[in-house]
Amino acid sequence: MNLSHIEHLGIAVKSIEASLPYYENVLGLKCYNIEVVADQKVKTAFFKIGQTKIELLEPTSEDSAVAKFIEKRGEGIHHIAFAVDSVADALAEVESKGVQLIDKAPRAGAEGLNIAFLHPKSTCSVLTELCEEPKN
Numbered sequence: 001m002n003l004s005h006i007e008h009l010g011i012a013v014k015s016i017e018a019s020l021p022y023y024e025n026v027l028g029l030k031c032y033n034i035e036v037v038a039d040q041k042v043k044t045a046f047f048k049i050g051q052t053k054i055e056l057l058e059p060t061s062e063d064s065a066v067a068k069f070i071e072k073r074g075e076g077i078h079h080i081a082f083a084v085d086s087v088a089d090a091l092a093e094v095e096s097k098g099v100q101l102i103d104k105a106p107r108a109g110a111e112g113l114n115i116a117f118l119h120p121k122s123t124c125s126v127l128t129e130l131c132e133e134p135k136n
């Protein structure tokens with residue numbers, strides 16, 4: 001599989017508003033997009049560092065995956081996302097190597113990317129996302 005770079009790191013926070021001053025005033029990053037991903041029940045905020053982004057994830061519902069994560073483990077790094085040429089091809093490859101998939105097929109994620117998650121039980125306990133720029 002050809003991973004080109006770390007597309008983003010997902011960080012679970014209780015409140016984007018309360019977290020922004022650290023990222024903007026201390027680290028000097030600029031939040032360039034805030035977007036709700038309704039089907040994932042999260043609000044997201046994005047910052048760029050080189051080719052990589054930081055994605056803050058605030059739950060919008062108590063039953064969201066991110067709300068459950070914060071309840072169990074507290075705020076902090078939630079997932080790593082790798083950029084690939086083709087999420088569908090990468091899913092087929094990792095599944096053939098015994099990795100448990102959360103998403104069996106690519107779906108729409110934040111920022112217009114096609115994405116899919118791999119289960120942390122098969123990825124050394126790090127929730128892993130594969131991302132692909134849509135080809136129009």
Ligand code: CMX
Pocket residue numbers: 010037040042055057065066068069072078079102109110117119120121125126127
């Ligand atoms: N990183 C590592 N391990 C995680 C995890 C994470 N982010 N989230 C859950 N787990 C672990 C739990 O600690 C638990 O481990 P134990 O069994 O050892 O206690 C196990 O996975 C099961 O966790 P759970 O709380 O019972 O939750 P579920 O099984 O209901 O769901 C998961 C876990 C990973 C399948 C679910 O969170 C998921 O589907 N995540 C992918 C989607 C997602 O996270 N969306 C939000 C971001 C959206 C975006 O970026 O757009």
